[in-house]
Amino acid sequence: MSASETVILDQAGVNRALTRIAHEILERNKGVEDLALVGIRSGGDYLAGQLQARISEIEKVDVPLGAVDITMYRDDLAARGNLPVGKTDIPFPLDGKRIVLVDDVLYTGRTIRAAMDALIDLGRPRCIQLAVLIDRGHRELPIRADYVGRNVPTAQEEDVKVRFDDTHHPIEVKLVKP
Template sequence: MATIILDQAGVARALTRIAHEILERNKGTTDVVLVGIRTGGDHLAAMLQERLAQIEGETVPLGILDITMYRDDIGTRTDLAIGRTDIPFPLDGKNVVLVDDVLYTGRTIRAAMDSLMDLGRPKSIQLAVLIDRGHRELPIRPDFIGRNVPTSRDELIETEFNDKNQPVEVRLVKK
């Protein structure tokens, strides 16, 4: 059984709000870069890049981060495929907005921060997530949240993307 948490319009509104919050916190786009975590966060980061450009009239640099080799469960999982990190700009001195679709235990974000630090020395790392579902195992909290959705551990949050990598809906699913 699945419950729709956000439809396509709801996702769009959440990303627009997050874009405004990013601009307010950083006082514009100077030294702001977006880095999406592959897969899911990279698509949302691209949409945030569009929103920021619409609002500010400037294009914020966009990168994609693959964290597979930084995962703390890499030795126990056989279903992981190594992707490609593509960050075509220096991170040194930048305010990096790390983007992911769902924040759960915090382990993915820890891996992403480790990966970013190997690539440079950002001025700050800020976290933007579409859904914060709770159940943190590490002391990590998002700076920008599309929606808080309290869940039980036997539930999943799924973000469905269409063939153009646009989020169609976010669902809460019972295992």
């Protein structure tokens, strides 16, 4: 059987979701004070950049932006074989910051666990919040998102793919059925 793909969020839909999340982040944190965005490579870092641009449009302030690579913190390194290690790049002190961790798809929660471990190794943020474009369910750890673009019920054998163009702008989100 060939794989079938359904677009579950088109470009306009992704953009509207990101704009809403940007507003929600500002509302929840009462502005941009001590706020910083950290995207999870790869995918989440592009979305974090999108959120930064939107927050900058609304508040006229560039909040600090970082990226975290979680390869070194994975719990399935032996099973996955060795993966290329990306760069963690957080050009600001984390201590006392309100960190919004950004990822494209929230699934088992293991990536988020690894990213939180990575952040806590780098400093002591005041709090960590989680923003995701898609929450597809099937959590294996007690983790939930504070900001969700869209909840998508999925089967475990399905796959959710967020496509980006060459300038790292999101194009669409697809549900791939095997």
